[in-house]
Amino acid sequence: MAHQPHPLQRLASPSRSLSALIHVIGLLSYSCSFWYLQQFPTEIHFGFGGDFQFLTIIGLALATATFAFGLLADLTLNPQLFAIKNFLSVCSTPLEVLISILYWSISAIDKSLLFPPEFALPLLPDFGFHGMPAVMLTLDLTLLSPPWTIKGYSAMALSTCLAFLYWGWVEYCFERNGWYPYPIFELLKTWQRVVLFSVSAVLMTTSTLALKWLYGKINGIEEFKKEALHPIKRE
Numbered sequence: 004m005a006h007q008p009h010p011l012q013r014l015a016s017p018s019r020s021l022s023a024l025i026h027v028i029g030l031l032s033y034s035c036s037f038w039y040l041q042q043f044p045t046e047i048h049f050g051f052g053g054d055f056q057f058l059t060i061i062g063l064a065l066a067t068a069t070f071a072f073g074l075l076a077d078l079t080l081n082p083q084l085f086a087i088k089n090f091l092s093v094c095s096t097p098l099e100v101l102i103s104i105l106y107w108s109i110s111a112i113d114k115s116l117l118f119p120p121e122f123a124l125p126l127l128p129d130f131g132f133h134g135m136p137a138v139m140l141t142l143d144l145t146l147l148s149p150p151w152t153i154k155g156y157s158a159m160a161l162s163t164c165l166a167f168l169y170w171g172w173v174e175y176c177f178e179r180n181g182w183y184p185y186p187i188f189e190l191l192k193t194w195q196r197v198v199l200f201s202v203s204a205v206l207m208t209t210s211t212l213a214l215k216w217l218y219g220k221i222n223g224i225e226e227f228k229k230e231a232l233h234p235i236k237r238e
Contacts, residue, residue, distance in 0.1 A: 009149035011222045016077070016147035017085045023077035025147065029070040029139035036063055036131045045122055051179035058169055059132050062102045065095040066136040073143065089148055096140040097158070097210040098165065104206060106133040109187070116187040144214060145221045155212060162207035166200040 008015060016022035040054050047056060054060045069091040076084035109116055114123065124132070144151075153161075173183060183189055191199060 011150050011218075012148065013146045013222055017073070017080050017082075019077055019080075022147050023074060025139070025142060026070045026074040026077060029136075029143070030067065030074060032131055032135045032139065033063055033067045033070065036128065036135075037067075039128050039131070047182075047184055050176070050182070052172070052176040056173065056176050056180075056184035059102055059106070061169070062095065062098045063132065063136055065091065066099055066140055069095045069140065070143070073147070092140065092144060092148060093151060093153055093211075094161065094165070096137075096144050096214060097162070097207050099137040099140050100210040100214065101203060101207040103134055103137040104210070105203065116190070117185055119186070141214065141217075145218050148218075150218055150222070151211075151215050153211065153215075155208070158211040159204070159208045162211070163201075163204040166204040166207065170196065170200045 014021055040048070040060070048054050050056070055064070069088055072084050072088040072091060075081070076088055106117065114120075173188065177183055177188075188196065
């Protein structure tokens with residue numbers, strides 16, 4: 004039986020046409036970023052946790068998984084795979100928006116807080132790591148997905164859990180390696196890290212709610228609700 008899209012979903016998905024094309028473009032971009040990591044490794048790459056000490060790479064992996072399930076759903080027209088893609092999107096899209104906000108805002112202040120000058124990235128791979136995933140996932144949400152049902156308190160709980168899980172992972176890697184992946188962590192005291200990760204959780208929650216608002220604006224969720232409550236009677 005063919006998958007019936009949600010009434011608010013802008014474009015057909017899963018489908019073997021535009022939806023598949025968007026997912027292929029995203030996966031090609033993410034693959035190029037992973038290829039770049041292998042071609043230009045840093046010393047962190049060889050430490051415990053490897054490149055997955057970076058929140059950027061964790062987010063990139065989650066974005067890749069989201070689009071991989073999206074493409075599989077497109078090719079097979081399988082609603083279960085489509086549902087998995089949408090489930091992952093609730094985590095990966097706000098996370099990538101958060102990564103873009105944190106990276107570009109901190110970079111505007113002082114890039115050395117994120118990496119030593121010798122590790123500076125050219126513009127294209129820089130955008131591939133820290134901009135393209137957020138753009139592609141937002142396109143997938145607004146054009147190819149049903150509306151999210153996650154509430155504000157659930158978004159806050161999810162964001163807080165992810166933020167402090169990452170902090171725990173970073174500290175565990177520090178115990179094994181003796182260094183942090185981001186120089187900014189070296190400069191912060193414990194209470195300041197608590198503030199940083201708490202603010203990050205709030206920003207991710209805000210990103211989730213902002214993405215829901217954007218979806219509603221693009222796809223007319225308010226008009227849909229009005230029609231559902233007051234259906235037009237036809238003679």
